[in-house]
Every structure is written in C-alpha cells, then in structure tokens.
Amino acid sequence: MKTFFIASSVLISLGFAASAQAEDADAELIGQGEYISRLGDCGACHSLPGKPAFSGGLAIESALGTIYSTNITPDKAQGIGRYSEEQFSDAVRKGVLPDGTRLYPAMPYPDYAKISDKDMHALYAYFMHGVAPSAESPPETDLSFPFSQRWGMRFWNWAFSTDKPFRPVGGASAEINRGAYLVESLGHCGSCHTPRGLGMNEKAFDSSSDAFLAGGNLNGWEVPSLRGLPRWSQQEIVDYLATGRNDKAAVGGEMKSVVEHSTSWMTDADLNAIAAYLKFLGNNPSLPAVDSGAAGATEAKLTAAKDLTEGERLYIDNCGACHFVTGKGAPGIFPQLDQATIVNAEDPGGLIHTILAGAQQPSTAKAPSTLAMPGFAHRLNDEEVAALATFVRQGWSNKAAAVTAGDVAKVRKNLKEH
Template sequence: MKSIFASFAALACLTGSAFAQDDQDLIARGAYISRLGDCVACHTAPGGTPYAGGRAIISDLGTIFSTNITPDPRSGIGSYTEAQFSDAVRHGLRADGAHLYPAMPYPSYSKITDEDMHALYAYFMKGVEPAAQASPQTDLGFPFNQRWGMVFWNAVFSSSTSFAPQTAASDAINRGAYLVEGLGHCGSCHTKRGFGMQEKAYDAKSDAFLAGGELNGWPVPSLRAKAATGPGIAGWSEQDIVDYLAEGRNRFAAVGGEMKDVVAHSSSYMSDQDLHAIAAYLKTLTPSAPENAKPASAAAETASRLTAAKNLTLGERVYIDNCGACHFVDGRGGQKIFPTLDGASIVTGKSPVGLITTILAGASTPSTPKGPSVNLMPGFANRLSNEEIAALATFVRGAWTNDADAVSDKQVGEIRTHLEAGSSH
C-alpha cells in the first residue's frame, strides 16, 4: 500500500511539472508574440516601467497616451478575461465598453490567430510584472473626445478580417504576410492614410499597401520590394532586408526615426526564420512607379566634381568638410557603417524633415544581439548655421542620381526650434 501511494505521489509530481512546463512554454511563446507586435514600444514611457503605459503618441488629432497593460487589476488589465483582452487587441474595445483610438493598431491585430492571442494573454497575465501606475488620460478636443464616434469609424474604415493564407504562396511567404499585415502592423507607418486618418489598405490586395508616405513630417519609404534593382528597398536582396531588421543596418542604410524603436524592441528579437519570411513576403510586392531620379551617369559627374574640388557651391564645400570622410564623394558610404546617400529615401523624400533633423541632431544605430556595436553620426546644430545646413541638404537632395527639391533656411530654422524645445520631430 505504501508503494502504491508513493507511485501516485510521484505521478502527481510529474503531472504537475508537465503542466508547469506547459505554462512556461505558453508564456514564453506569448513573450515572443509581444515582441512581434512591438507592444513594449508604445506601452512604455521613456525611462518608465515596461508595459505600464504613459507614452505620448503624437497624432494629427492631438496627443494620445498609451495605457497600462500590466496585470495590475486597477491601473492595468489584470481584471480582463481572455475574451475582453481579445476584444481590446483585435477590435479596439475596452472591457468597460469604451472604444480605443486607432493609435492602437487593432485593424491590423484583427489578423492575430486564436492560438497566438491565447499565448499573448497568458504572457500578459502571468509573465509581466504588475505595475500600480495610472497613465495620463487622453484628452482630445471635440469631437474627437467622443469615443462613441469610433463605432462609425470602425464601420467605415476598420478591417476586422482574420488572416487568410494565400493558397498559391509558400509557407514562408504566408508567414511573412501574417507578420507584416498582422502582428507587425507595418502598414501603420508605411501605408498612406485617407481623409479619416485610416490606412488606405490593410493587405497586399491593394497597391497602396506599404507604398510609403510620411509620419510626423518624416518620409516613410515604400516596402514594396519585388525588383532586382531600383531606389530604396526595391534594390535590396532578401538578406539585405533581414540584416536591416536584425541589426539596424545593412550595406545600404542605417535605421533612424521611428524605425529605430521597431528594430530595438521588436525585429532584432525575431527568429531568423521569421525575418526571412518577412523578407520573402516583401519581395512579392510590386513597387510603385519610382520617384524622379537622374540617370546613373549623374552620379559619376557629382563624384568627379567633388574630387576636383574647384569652384564648389556652399553646399558642396560643406559636404566635403563635414560629410565626405564618411559618405565619400560617390555618396555610397561604407557597408554597414556609413549609410548610402545616393538614392536614400530619407534624402530623396518629398519632405526634408528627416534629413534636416538628422543633420542637426545626429543619429545612432541601436545595439542589437546581431549588431551590438553602435554606429554614431554627430549632430551639426552647434557647428553649422541654418544657411549652411540648408545648402548642404539642398546639395545632397540633388547630388548623384538624387532629384529632390531644395531646402530653405526657414525650414532648417523651424526644425532647429522644435529640437531646442525638446520635440522629437
């Protein structure tokens, strides 16, 4: 009898350990899904407790503060059932029945599978430390403070469809589509918005999807990459895309602006398999018509002029003195160290805000597991005048094969004022 009880006790211990391990595996899977969705980036204030909310999200409608999504029962989501959690993530509906603003990318998150949603819920309830920290209240002006109006916005603009794999596509491409269109919510930044601030498309059925645009004045490049050569990502290989997402840099570009947070908190933690799936999917999207660009011979002409260094314009002189040592006379930079300027979207974009901001404030790549070193570009706000920076920006926007509009002293002055006031853009 004693041995029978001992056997039952041992079996109970083994069963309990198995369940505990299952829970741990589920929580770990949920933590990875949270990385794929980049939840921490928006729901963590600068220097704040992870997921405790309070980050200010600047929109055309006003400032929206992210909420506390830790399992604290009063300040966070600790009292949410799994169904209520799913409704908030997929449909923008809080447990109290109030509607979330689409700064929360629930139109994209509607594609998250039930299995991934279950794991995500387990992670937030059991794998995240509760934080009894109230977030600032979002207080938009009328009529945007009337959350009930989101009922009509959702009816007209929101997508609530689950992910549907393409039968003719490979498993890798379908996985990439699921990540890009759903959890990664890449369209939130890389798809133009309509008059109702809605994304013009939520999947590859429309050529508007991931075709680029602007975010807070910064040019946002197209991610449509089905090409072997061409400007921007269209000329990148699958490996170039993987390198950029994993390391924050590749042989053409280095991450900047809002994308720096995406790499630092999300894509650099993705598995190689998922990174390659994303790249494979993006390479199926036919690019939009390329922006205006000079013929390839123009690049050699600029390089020759800078090399000769005779009768240079103010912009050319400023470039030689401050930029040439890293980006070189051909504007090609150094692979994975100094980004290419010839054909770079931040240089050739319709808006020069990103370029001017980078010249003034400098930039740095994030330290990632696969790219731990930080590449730093110094800011030139204290070294160059508005006139000199305007001349420099005008030069690089029209040098080599670039063919973008000139920059004025006034534009530089406005951005300098914003930076001095502590604004991110």
C-alpha cells in the same frame, strides 16, 4: 498494506510528474506569448526607460493631439489584471475596453484584428503571468473636442476598420504567407507604411490593394514604400531588420525603436519570411536610375575641392569623412546617400531632421556596436542646412527638389517643441 503504500507512491509520483508537465506547458505558453509581444512591438509604446516594463506613459504625437500609452501590466488597479481573455482580445483586436471605452487607433487594433486565436491566447498568458504588475499610473489622454468624445470611434471603426481574420495569399509559398501574416497583423507595418485617407485611416490592410505598404508620411517624415524593395536583396532586408543596418542604409526615426524592441528579436525564419513577402509584393516606385556620369562628376568635383558651391563645401566639411566623396558611405557602418530613399523623398523633412538632430543606430544582439551621427543644429543655420540638403538631394544620381531655409526652419521649430 504494503501494496497500498506502493500504489500511493506511484500515484504521488504520477501527480508530481503531471504537475511538472503542466508547469512546463505553462512556461512554454508564456514564452511563446513573450515572443509574440516582440512580434507585436508592444514594448516600444508601453515601456519607457526608467519605468517598469509595460507600465505605459509614452507620449504619442498625432494630428489629433498627444495620446499617452496605457499600463498593460497585470496590476488589477492600474493595469489589465482584471481582464478576462475575451476582454483582452477585444481590447487588442477591436479597440474596445471592458467598460465600453473606445481606444484611439494609435493602438493599431485595425491591424491586430488579424492576430490568430492561438497567438492571442499565448499573448494573454504572457501578460497575465509573465509580466510583473506595476501600479504606475501614466498620464491620461485628454484631446480637445470633438476628438475627446471616444464614443465617436464606433462610427470610425464602422467606416474604416475591419474584423476580417488573416487570409493567406493564394498560390504563395508557406514562407511568404508566414511573412504576410506577420506584416499584416502583429507587425502592423501598414500603420506607418500605408498611405492614410481623409479619416486618417489606413487605405488598405493587405496585398489585395496596391496602396498597401505604398508609403506615407508620419509626423513630417516621409515613410518609404516597402513594396518589392528592388534595390535591396532579401538578405539586406533581413540584415536591416535584425541589426538596424545593411550595406546601403541605416535606421532612423521611428524605425529605430521598431528594430530595437521588435525585429531584432525575431527568429531568422520569421525575418526571412517577412523579407520574402515584401519582395513578393513588387510594384515599388523606382528611385532615380544609376547615373554613372553624374555620380562621377560629383565625385570628381568634391575630390578636386575647387570652385565649390556652399552646399558642396558644407558637405566636405561636415559629411565627407563618413559618407565620402562617392556618397556611398561604408557598407554596414555609414549609410549610402546616392539614391537613398530618405534623400530622394518628396518631403525633405526626414533628411532635414537627420542633419539637425543626428541619428543613432540601435544596439542589437547581432550588431551590438552603437554608431551615432552627430546633429548639426547648433553648428549650421537654416540657410546652411538648406544648401547642404539641396546638394545631397541633387548630387551623384539624386534628382530631388531643392530645400529652402523655410523648410529647415519648420523642422527646427518642431524639434525644439518636442
């Protein structure tokens, strides 16, 4: 009898140990899935302030109309709680729901198609067991005909999407290939930074094409090329992704949300891998060459403050205190205007938007302070904003085209509507 009790105690102890190990393994898998959800930036589109996490409802403006993000909590009525892992994978990687409904590519499934099975498994575990269910019912997407006919996405997918898994870059280091995987799949950087074709499709999905990450236009905001980033060091790329700022620039537009919800949560190893991959790509269109003579002339005229044009006067009155007469700003605080991408963009919409609406840097773990630029829409009329933007685009080393009052009016109208 004594032997029986000893054996029973041992078996019970082993059972508790095995159960604890299983729970630890489950917790680790869910933790991995949470990190992968950060890599995929799921929260930026599916979470709204004041609403339960991942309960959807974000209004995504597109050329087709407004698309609302869905509830992806494990709620069984409003969310994805009844999805099997295969159905979850099909939704994420193929844009197909369990009932056959086709998603619009506002959900970046053409990029998510490259997510590995291992990462998909962890992601599923997190959304099913690490996210609180919510019965929140977001607005239904209701596009006009013919875009309301979701079955047509079957043909769009056939023509423009891909189901090919991630393919490592031949001859590249393990770090560069880790960066390639993150950028091409979970990071879905190409959904904004790769030019679009006639079908509103990404023209390329990997580094085999020079079109990949070569820049584009998103809702009137010119999106820069990420290929090579020759003006930035690898560390400056890491700083920008981790904090939303570096010694030359600060985030604006949609990128603020990306840093806030995704890249600022990445490990140093993954941030460096992304930076190494972007540097590896090369072939970035060059910004204006440094023109020390022109830059010095602009600085001298602003310093003297005599015989100023309207644009120069407006700059001194509204911008000079932070960006200075040099146009260099303050490293890590106020972004540089001389040779800045947003300043020299062919489409001045991003610069105009920033002047009118202002900008605010995100608060991140490595840079908790929130720095804000005020908007000047209430203070400057269209002609004044045009004069200011034209000066900035043509001062120092910048060589961009002039801005008209009509350009400003168009952006102002869009801001009022949205």
